[in-house]
Amino acid sequence: MASRARTSAATSCTSAARCRLSLAAQETNNNAFGKSAIGDGSTPAVGLFSPGFDGQRSYLVGGAYDFGVAKLFAQYGVVETKVTGPNPEWKIASIGAAVPLGGGKILAQYSHKKRDDLANGPTSKIATVGYDYNLSKRTDAYAVYMNDKYTNLSTGNTFMVGVRHKF
Structure with a gap:
């Protein structure tokens, strides 16, 4: 499985122990398993992923802040999947x-x-x-x-x- 992932963290808080901001991105594709030798070779080989799976990208941003009396956190992400047929995108x-x-x-x-x-x-x-x-x-x-x-x-x-x- 070919996979690339990048993660970085940044903060604008004066105390890193009180707040945290994280960003992440990942891409996975089925190319490492090759293509089927049947027909024109465009059908993904049966392997770790389901037939028809060609790849997936995901992006995530999340943050947390500790107010002392409570720690609040939030995140938002997008997952895009490349498959035979409609390509689902989840938010x-x-x-x-x-x-x-x-x-x-x-x-x-x-x-x-x-x-x-x-x-x-x-x-x-x-x-x-x-x-x-x-x-x-x-x-x-x-x-x-x-x-x-x-x-x-x-x-x-x-x-x-x-x-x-x-x-």
């Missing part, structure tokens, strides 16, 4: 917050994803709330609820609990 935006409470923090995030290459493209709307409690410097326990709504489908609800240890 993704999210905003969230982490608010310290007790020995942990309350987490909340809202995300919106829309397929922009179609007049009435499908959308996905996801709302998430949770609590992350620090058991020690490297171990935490969490509980998260997520509500996911996708165009023309019923709403999905997910509840997650777990313990995480960082090595």
Whole structure:
């Protein structure tokens, strides 16, 4: 898989610990797997990607600022996929917050994803709330609820609990 990725970070804040701005771009193509030897050779070979996949580009900008009483974060991205037929383009935006409470923090995030290459493209709307409690410097326990709504489908609800240890 041929892949190029560029990432850069810049900040206009006086304290890098309080704010962060990130930019990223990536391009992936199917050329590393060659083309099929059948016919004119224009059909992608069966490999890591699905037949008809020719490449993908993604761009992302995100930022966060820690106000002390809450840390706010947001991101916006575009994913363009090159395939046989219509080339889907997704636009993704999210905003969230982490608010310290007790020995942990309350987490909340809202995300919106829309397929922009179609007049009435499908959308996905996801709302998430949770609590992350620090058991020690490297171990935490969490509980998260997520509500996911996708165009023309019923709403999905997910509840997650777990313990995480960082090595």
